[in-house]
Amino acid sequence: MATHPSVSSVILEKVFSEYLSTLQSRPKWFKSSQNLSIGDMVIVEAPSRPPTEWRLDRVTEVHPGSDDVVRVVFVRTQDGVYKRPVVKLVRPPVEP
Numbered sequence: 269m270a271t272h273p274s275v276s277s278v279i280l281e282k283v284f285s286e287y288l289s290t291l292q293s294r295p296k297w298f299k300s301s302q303n304l305s306i307g308d309m310v311i312v313e314a315p316s317r318p319p320t321e322w323r324l325d326r327v328t329e330v331h332p333g334s335d336d337v338v339r340v341v342f343v344r345t346q347d348g349v350y351k352r353p354v355v356k357l358v359r360p361p362v363e364p
Contacts, residue, residue: 303338304330304354311358312343312350324360 273281304310308327328349329342339354 300337303332303336304341304357304359305338306330309360310341310343311360312345312352313356313358322358 304327306327306329309324310327311322312325314322323345325343325345327341328344330338331340332338340351341354341357342349342351343357
């Protein structure tokens with residue numbers, strides 16, 4: 269004779285699989301932002317320095333992936349040209 273799951277175990281399974289996953293949203297992965305392009309000014313995040321000492325640099329090359337999303341750029345600083353991941357760069361706010 270086959271055993272059937274109880275109603276409470278079915279409800280709990282539904283709660284865990286469908287409802288609880290909606291409580292913690294991950295908006296970072298659902299909204300896209302504009303790709304960096306050559307000539308853009310960026311602030312390079314430097315973990316060894318306080319944010320007040322982060323420098324403003326210019327993008328010289330962009331390297332988009334197969335999905336056309338730029339993830340790596342070359343930035344020109346006063347010390348030379350460096351390859352940096354986009355997640356370590358901040359686009360300064362510009363007022364219209």
